[in-house]
Amino acid sequence: xxELPEVETVRRGLDAAAVGRIIRAVxxxxxxxxxxxxxxxxxxxxxxxxxxxxxxRRRGKYLWLPLDDDDALVAHLGMSGQFRVSTVDTxxxxxxxxxxxxxxxxxxxxxxxxRTFGGLYVDDTGPGAVPATIAHIxxxxxxxxxxxxxxxxxxxxxxxGIKRALLxxxxxxxxxxxxxxxxxxxxxxxxxRGSDALRRADVERLMDEVVAVLTDALRAGGTSFDAxxxxxxxxxxxxxxxxEVYGREGEPCSRCGAAIRREPFMNRSSYRCPRCQxxxxxxxxxx
DNA sequence: CTATGAACCTGACAGC
DNA sequence: TGCTGTCAGGTTCATA
Numbered sequence: 001x002x003e004l005p006e007v008e009t010v011r012r013g014l015d016a017a018a019v020g021r022i023i024r025a026v027x028x029x030x031x032x033x034x035x036x037x038x039x040x041x042x043x044x045x046x047x048x049x050x051x052x053x054x055x056x057r058r059r060g061k062y063l064w065l066p067l068d069d070d071d072a073l074v075a076h077l078g079m080s081g082q083f084r085v086s087t088v089d090t091x092x093x094x095x096x097x098x099x100x101x102x103x104x105x106x107x108x109x110x111x112x113x114x115r116t117f118g119g120l121y122v123d124d125t126g127p128g129a130v131p132a133t134i135a136h137i138x139x140x141x142x143x144x145x146x147x148x149x150x151x152x153x154x155x156x157x158x159x160x161g162i163k164r165a166l167l168x169x170x171x172x173x174x175x176x177x178x179x180x181x182x183x184x185x186x187x188x189x190x191x192x193r194g195s196d197a198l199r200r201a202d203v204e205r206l207m208d209e210v211v212a213v214l215t216d217a218l219r220a221g222g223t224s225f226d227a228x229x230x231x232x233x234x235x236x237x238x239x240x241x242x243x244e245v246y247g248r249e250g251e252p253c254s255r256c257g258a259a260i261r262r263e264p265f266m267n268r269s270s271y272r273c274p275r276c277q278x279x280x281x282x283x284x285x286x287x
Numbered sequence: 288c289t290a291t292g293a294a295c296c297t298g299a300c301a302g303c
Numbered sequence: 304t305g306c307t308g309t310c311a312g313g314t315t316c317a318t319a
Contacts, residue, residue, distance in 0.1 A: 002312060032296085061313075079313055080297080095297090115296045117313060160290070169314080176312055222312095226299090229312070246312095267292075268311075 002077045004140055004174030004214050006222035006229050006237065007061045010083055013232030014056040014109075017085045018065060022052045022103035033097040033113060036133070037121035047071055047122040048100070059130055060137045060173025064123075072125045074133060075111070080228045081118025084110045114228060140174035141210050152203045155195040161286040162198060162206070163191035163270065175210060178223055178246045181271045183210040185245045190277045191270050194286040216242065245271040 002010070026048050028034055028041040037044045051067040058064075063075040075081070086099075087107040098111040098120055111120060123131040139146045154171055155162070165171055166180045175183070184191055186209035189202060198206075217223060222237030225247070230236055240247075244254055248271060249262040258275040279285070 006312075076314080077312090078296090079311070113296095114298070115311090115313095117296065119314095158289075164290090167313095178312060225312075 002081075002222070002229055003061065003176035003179050004142070005179075005217035005220075005239065007058055007063060007077060007174070008218055009222045009231050009237065010077070011056050011058045011063055013085070014053075014063065014065065014083060017083075017107070017232050018053045018100075018109055019056055020052065020054075023048050023050065023100055024103045024105075025049060025101040027099045027101075029097050029099075032116045033111065033118065033120055036119050044120070044122055048073065059134050060140055060169050061176070062134045062137060064125070064131055064134070066125060067122075070124055071122050072131055073120065074123050074131050075120050076118055078113065078115065078117025078119065080114040080116075082112050082228070082230060083232050084112060084230075084234060085232050086110045109232075137169050138171055138173045140214075141172055141207060142174070142214055146172070148204075148207055151207070152200060155198060155203060158195050159286060160195050161192045162189060162195050164266070164286070165195045166210070167266075172210075174214065177268055177270075178243070179210070179213050179217065181246045182213045182244060185271075185273060185277060186213060188276050190280055190285075191265065191272065192285045192287050193280050194284050196286075197280075197284045245273060247271065 026045045028044060031041060034041050034044045051069060053065045054068055055066050061076065065073040085107045095112045095114045096110055097113050100109040123133050125131045151172055155165055158165065163180050163184060166175045183206060187206040189206060217239040220237055220239035221231060221235065222229060223239040224230060224236035225240060245260050248260045251260050253260055253273040253276060256273065256275045258273055260271055261274050262269050262271050
């Protein structure tokens with residue numbers, strides 16, 4: 001589900017709803033959500049109870065909340081995870097996976113996850129450091145320290161398609177299927193353009209558009225197709241109305257009028273304008 | 288090291 | 304009504 005704009009919206013919600021609060025009790029429902037926890041649910045709970053959340057941070061689509069020791073609660077929303085502030089019994093009991101109660105009492109913080117691709121675990125982290133389990137995730141394009149030159153160099157060193165590279169979280173993080181397609185449309189690039197054959201100007205334009213679409217979407221609170229993505233307060237994002245190609249198969253391109261196409265890609269779909277984003281010649285394509 | 292595909296889940300929807 | 308197949312915002316792991 002969520003890409004950078006959605007996860008960042010959630011991070012801001014956690015910053016407001018959880019940071020500074022002392023954890024009084026933690027309940028875990030089932031084992032799957034904490035499957036990455038060393039020591040299982042028991043250790044998960046014991047490392048959290050009595051601690052205080054001191055910050056809410058994000059790396060790509062990962063979230064982590066440092067505690068007042070050398071641990072942090074690490075969270076990934078997967079396709080359907082959501083944190084919700086809850087003053088009463090949650091209405092979505094079927095998918096409630098964890099519940100955090102605080103010393104200052106309500107509201108609780110709940111973690112819901114329909115498809116259970118999301119996860120929670122406590123990991124060691126030194127002060128200000130990134131948890132070791134997410135150290136392989138690259139910086140995101142909105143991070144001031146993101147090194148565009150190094151990213152361009154890594155594109156040149158690979159034989160892959162540009163969209164595959166955009167989705168590779170070890171090269172650049174935070175971009176998923178929606179915003180990859182939107183940025184490629186804005187930059188007028190086909191998803192199978194070879195990463196090693198792009199001109200530097202193409203890469204610059206593409207990354208400018210990546211930054212633009214992520215920024216626009218963040219301002220809108222993200223993209224909500226359904227109830228699977230909402231903020232910690234249950235609000236939907238309204239960027240869907242701004243999408244130009246994603247989910248718009250058959251509709252006219254707003255630039256040229258050609259019908260948007262949906263094509264199979266990496267066991268999912270890619271959307272593009274056939275006229276603005278023409279297929280590269282065979283030798284330059286990397287599917 | 289790089290590239291690819293399968294696996295992990297639940298639910299909504301279309302078509303028969 | 305109910306079955307089957309398809310599809311969905313993601314990451315990890317095993318295999319070439």
